[in-house]
Amino acid sequence: MIRYLKIVITGLLLVLICTSGCIIFAENSTELKPVSAEQINRMDAALYPLTYLITKDMEHACSLVGKTARELDGVPTDDPAVELALMKLRRDIPFSFEAGLFDKNDTLIASTEDRGKTMEIGVGKATHHYTEEELKAAGPACIVSGYSTLFHGDKGFTFTTAVYDAQGNYNGTLRVGIDTWSLFSGINQFLRNEYGYTLWVTQNDGVVIYDQDTTEIGRNLITDELYQTSSLQDTVQTICEDQSGNASYLFYDVTWVDLSQINVVWDTVYPGYGMEWRIVLTDNVPAKTETETTTTPTTEELKSFVEKAYVYAQTHTKEEALHAFNDKNGEFINGELYIFAYSMEGDVLSIPYQPGLIGVNRWIREDPNGIKIQQRMIARAQQGGGYVNYMTANPEHQYAQEFKLSYVMPVDDTWFIGAGIYVQENPLSQNHYVTWTKRQDLTYQVRNMQYLAKTEGIPAVVAMINDPSSDLQIEGLYPFSVTENGIHLADALNPELAGTNQLGMTNSLGMSIVREVISLAQAGGGWMYGLLEIPPANEEQYVLIYVEPIDAATYAGSLIILG
Amino acid sequence: MVISLVITVILILVASLGGLLFGASYILDQSLSDPDVLVHPSLSGNDIVVTIYEGRRLSELMQLSLEIEGYAPVVKDVPSGAKEIVYSSVAVQITGTRNVGVRGIFTDGSVKLLKVLVLKFT
Incomplete structure (x- = not known):
């Protein structure tokens, strides 16, 4: 008996040794293959113009920060010129979050925005401390911080430069948060x-x-x-x-x-x-496969699928529902459709094909055009539910970024569910993309309206939106302004809408673009997609919209037609 | 003596109010955790669409009352087999965030709260 036991144990040990050897061999079996000089040259040829471009962008942004700092030297904080200088600076750096002036103790004394308690004037503190010596050592260049969480939870880095009083003494810093x-x-x-x-x-x-x-x-x-x-x-x-x-x-x-x-x-x-x-x-960009997926569900089928999950969530405990939604072999998987669930704070509760993401907060997740995906979903869920658009990787097409239409529903005031389909006919699913310069133009135009509203008044901005030849206009962009009550003050795309209330205007998906625009502006502004009737044919087309508040009751936006 | 009397009265009032609030929320929770009919309101432009799903008293449901915080209730008949009731233009000029409730009126005359949701109109 003992002899047989020894044989079995020895055999087992041999199997283990062999297996581990195989595992080690398998780990090391993927050897790096040499890369041709031609390929390196091709990659370098694509890289170098971009590094030059980014360098120039940074130099330009830093020079604007330095120029603004010199304009603010010796200017009292309560002088209206301070607010205007900060607004202008933020407008001229379209990839900036906010601009702020801080005293010698790193306390915020003026800013372009006061979105929350962390931005309160006289209370908010700078995220990085620099000594006067460090600021002097930087000379005319800005100090660039490391990547970190900035004011109001945004993530990026800051440009910082010194500001002096009328006597030329160090008096604090000017800082601009940059959205990487x-x-x-x-x-x-x-x-x-x-x-x-x-x-x-x-x-x-x-x-x-x-x-x-x-x-x-x-x-x-x-x-x-x-x-x-x-x-x-x-x-x-x-x-x-x-x-x-x-x-x-x-x-x-x-x-x-x-x-x-x-x-x-x-x-x-x-x-x-x-x-x-x-x-x-x-070079790790897989080529998009041309293989078509099985028949894409219709928007009605998508909605019905989510409603089925909604009924399940309402008739079971939250734990039971999430367990069912996360089950890859369960009833809430149907072809490309699956149920995702999130808390109203953006925490992942259910995502059957990426279980490693459960518990991860995706509040700041953005698509390539800057749409904050979870925040748009939550805004829609808080309207009682509906359709929402964004771009995301399609596993059926080698994870290429494609346009997605999702339907979301709140289960209660703390969490929501949804599912989505990829929209192949959308231009953004077919290698069309909005260039970063166009997106910067959109941001610039909207922030210019903010600045002009401050310097020349809202009626002047309205007149400029209505005037196709005004200095405000940028080719291919359609600026607009709307009040908190949904009144269109001006609309370059549909001038006849001026003076009308558009809260009730819905597209073929039941989305009220104006309500979404107001909601986004009230949250501080940002990007969204919309499906709008485009004149003169009045056929629905997708648009990319950027919006920001002008003041507490008036919002400015601009859009570009996709495709 | 007077001070202690005042404090006692205040304590009784606070306790009563707390009990009332607790009782109200308890009744609300009880009625919503297992509603007689499962319904869901959603905003579409200026309309609110109440979708009717299922429930043990679905066949007895006669009317739905939509109640938007700050506005008078709007009652609509529920035709037999109806899947959704559209309250056209009830959200005209409504902005901001409001509580929205849906009550069911049944054939026996009983009225039950079926759904309460915070809706963000803008």
């Missing part, structure tokens, strides 16, 4: 569509400040568990140490299961004093 997503996502879209490459950007300390996958932003490439593969660590080390170069490493593909070889070239941008960014161009 806004800065890089348009460039990334350009790269993807024109060259088939993609971009990530890291500080030279390893902190990722941009990646098309938002879950990677803010992580440290050197210390984060996600990146602890030997080939990647070697590459990260090289990227952090060398200002430019090329390398290859193994990393997860879009499935986050299999490893694949990724080839990169990188270059350095110096955005200001104290910071180096490595702009890394990769």
